[in-house]
Amino acid sequence: xYYIGIDIGGTNLKAGVTDEWGNILGESSVPTGASRxxxxxxxxxxxxxxxxxxxxxxxxxxxxxxxxxxxxxxxYETGTVIYNNNLGWKNFHISDLINDALxxxxxxxxxxxxxxxGEVAAGSAxxxxxxIIITLGTGVGVGIVFSGKIYRSSxxxxxxxxxxxxxxxxxxxxxxxxxxxxxxxxxxxxxxxISEPDGTVNGRTVFDFADKGNVKAQKVIDEYTxxxxxxxxxxxxxxxxxxxxxxxxxxEQGERLLSPLRExxxxxxxxxxxEPRIVNCTLGYKAGLIGAAMSAKQ
Amino acid sequence: xYYIGIDIGGTNLKAGVTDEWGNILGESSVPTGASRxxxxxxxxxxxxxxxxxxxxxxxxxxxxxxxxxxxxxxxYETGTVIYNNNLGWKNFHISDLINDALxxxxxxxxxxxxxxxGEVAAGSAxxxxxxIIITLGTGVGVGIVFSGKIYRSSxxxxxxxxxxxxxxxxxxxxxxxxxxxxxxxxxxxxxxxISEPDGTVNGRTVFDFADKGNVKAQKVIDEYTxxxxxxxxxxxxxxxxxxxxxxxxxxEQGERLLSPLRExxxxxxxxxxxEPRIVNCTLGYKAGLIGAAMSAKQ
Numbered sequence: 001x002y003y004i005g006i007d008i009g010g011t012n013l014k015a016g017v018t019d020e021w022g023n024i025l026g027e028s029s030v031p032t033g034a035s036r037x038x039x040x041x042x043x044x045x046x047x048x049x050x051x052x053x054x055x056x057x058x059x060x061x062x063x064x065x066x067x068x069x070x071x072x073x074x075x076y077e078t079g080t081v082i083y084n085n086n087l088g089w090k091n092f093h094i095s096d097l098i099n100d101a102l103x104x105x106x107x108x109x110x111x112x113x114x115x116x117x118g119e120v121a122a123g124s125a126x127x128x129x130x131x132i133i134i135t136l137g138t139g140v141g142v143g144i145v146f147s148g149k150i151y152r153s154s155x156x157x158x159x160x161x162x163x164x165x166x167x168x169x170x171x172x173x174x175x176x177x178x179x180x181x182x183x184x185x186x187x188x189x190x191x192x193x194i195s196e197p198d199g200t201v202n203g204r205t206v207f208d209f210a211d212k213g214n215v216k217a218q219k220v221i222d223e224y225t226x227x228x229x230x231x232x233x234x235x236x237x238x239x240x241x242x243x244x245x246x247x248x249x250x251x252e253q254g255e256r257l258l259s260p261l262r263e264x265x266x267x268x269x270x271x272x273x274x275e276p277r278i279v280n281c282t283l284g285y286k287a288g289l290i291g292a293a294m295s296a297k298q
Numbered sequence: 299x300y301y302i303g304i305d306i307g308g309t310n311l312k313a314g315v316t317d318e319w320g321n322i323l324g325e326s327s328v329p330t331g332a333s334r335x336x337x338x339x340x341x342x343x344x345x346x347x348x349x350x351x352x353x354x355x356x357x358x359x360x361x362x363x364x365x366x367x368x369x370x371x372x373x374y375e376t377g378t379v380i381y382n383n384n385l386g387w388k389n390f391h392i393s394d395l396i397n398d399a400l401x402x403x404x405x406x407x408x409x410x411x412x413x414x415x416g417e418v419a420a421g422s423a424x425x426x427x428x429x430i431i432i433t434l435g436t437g438v439g440v441g442i443v444f445s446g447k448i449y450r451s452s453x454x455x456x457x458x459x460x461x462x463x464x465x466x467x468x469x470x471x472x473x474x475x476x477x478x479x480x481x482x483x484x485x486x487x488x489x490x491x492i493s494e495p496d497g498t499v500n501g502r503t504v505f506d507f508a509d510k511g512n513v514k515a516q517k518v519i520d521e522y523t524x525x526x527x528x529x530x531x532x533x534x535x536x537x538x539x540x541x542x543x544x545x546x547x548x549x550e551q552g553e554r555l556l557s558p559l560r561e562x563x564x565x566x567x568x569x570x571x572x573e574p575r576i577v578n579c580t581l582g583y584k585a586g587l588i589g590a591a592m593s594a595k596q
Binding site: 073142151153154155156158159160161162163164165170171172174227230233234237238239240268270271272273 | 453454456461525537570
């Protein structure tokens, strides 16, 4: 059995054909052209699917189902994108249209949830009964997968960890996301008065400054890993995942981030619970493709 | 089909016979005598089960399965109480023993989880696809039931909402439980210098003081409901339950608690999510019996 996974991004439409274990056999990518009418974008979604099938050496009749990951608000029952800000979509019945065009069952998932499912199916959390995938990007994405199923549209990024703290985009104060997103880290770097020689402020090189002994940078990293540990321990105490996988730009710091993080999590978690493995995501952009395909399999 | 539910409490052993919808047909209660050898307690568990069956007008051959709710650390696979502090039990293979004695399949659940399942099966959250049962007692118990299944042993009471805040029994600072348990409220009342005419400090009458215009008491209640709303909104944003049911002593305040709480939750929740019903638990002690019986049904 083979599946198509499609990642509907603001920049590119990516498609991949996978086997039932989530191995990619062929893929393709075309520019989304987000400002175009949705019919044109839809035609290119079909095109990218066809190209991926061609690249895999299979034909469309070998495909059992198609899964799509899309940002925005989704009606899962009907496979409709209710609203997508980047693409200007409203009530776009994309699953039905795909189904009509290709005569293959199509399902729609949230893109972040699909990526989380991908990491569990074929990446960092492969084989885990329960995993939480945390994406440290513009926001803090939290994807929860238990017993192979996505827990849809969790917004644990908007879990207050510092009541009365920093204002968050959601209107609350002190959210996990306000401190632990890349945006939150950059804010902390700026507040600490740390900048590059050219005056820019950067959430990555602050780790380099800290390594070179910059005390301000070390303090920023220390507070950042403490806040991140705080949010993770909240989730561990409540949900007890086997694996926590970190993705997004900040996770590229690898052990410079993971090592202090694991230590703080261990010290703070509820006694008697099993310590989860805390690792980096391994699939990169492919997580979304694979997860979309795996959601079609379900 | 009929089921026996048993609630193994530190004070009483309670047993009930239910039909498959969780209606209690007969029940019984005997003192636990917690300091006795575990064999004696075990004999009284059998006795209470037999009495409940007798009270229901059925006979033991009508019973399909037995569920037990016990505090302490549990091995669910083997139905063993690994450790129970109140009863002094260690590695007590209670499910096997019940099974041997009565020749009826027996399962073991955490007592708080069983009570949550009871509220969903036959109480305040009846018919809900997803519910979170919050017990505001000595601690803050959080029972999560999704699609009729218990999410076992969640410790979301130990979710930090005020980083660096009050010390919690778990070793963290600023836990939900440290502010929102009955113990936490009493601490706030004490810190505000509010006491009864006889000098005692009380987490319930502080609501009466507030009603009579006591400004200090109003401030305590306002902060309490804000902290409680904060914890609930964290869980709502992350898990999106249909119903949140509040139990434990403080929940007896009813609308004095629920009304400001609903208002604060509504103001703070992530936009676009459905607002859960926030209600009181309705089954009292029977929740544990019914939930234990329903866990046996599963």
